[in-house]
């Protein structure tokens with residue numbers, strides 16, 4: 001809510017959807033405060049989609065984004081996913097490229113924000 005709704009202005013009804021109940025959720029906490037989050041859901045057998053990757057503004061640049069993505073990937077590998085997909089906000093593409101994700105689509109708009117699809121094969 002703090003990152004996508006308050007900071008980026010994405011409508012609340014687009015952030016909270018029917019997939020929250022079935023997704024695996026990942027958070028990083030500093031004391032009682034949640035400072036980073038992501039979710040993963042299976043969209044077809046062996047294929048996972050990573051969504052809602054975010055780090056609170058004041059905690060960015062401390063490798064928490066990498067940390068939470070590594071945990072998502074570890075969980076995905078343990079649960080026999082073979083491919084991970086995500087829709088990256090265009091400004092964040094190089095963040096995901098550093099983790100080995102490759103762009104697989106032209107640019108498109110989601111919630112008025114430019115995105116490109118990316119994916120990575122995992123073991």
Ligand SMILES: CC(C)(COP(=O)(O)OP(=O)(O)OC[C@H]1O[C@@H](n2cnc3c(N)ncnc32)[C@H](O)[C@@H]1OP(=O)(O)O)[C@@H](O)C(=O)NCCC(=O)NCCS
Pocket residue numbers: 003052053054055056059060061062063064065066067087088089091092093094095098
């Ligand atoms: C994208 C986001 C999750 C990155 O989290 P972070 O904790 O700041 O990133 P890290 O500190 O783990 O950065 C890891 C590497 O990616 C790079 N990186 C991080 N954000 C980047 C960006 N926006 N553009 C280019 N490179 C970026 C860092 O420089 C670092 O590179 P290095 O390994 O060469 O030093 C964070 O900026 C965020 O929450 N943004 C708002 C929400 C959002 O838009 N999420 C993406 C939705 S698709």
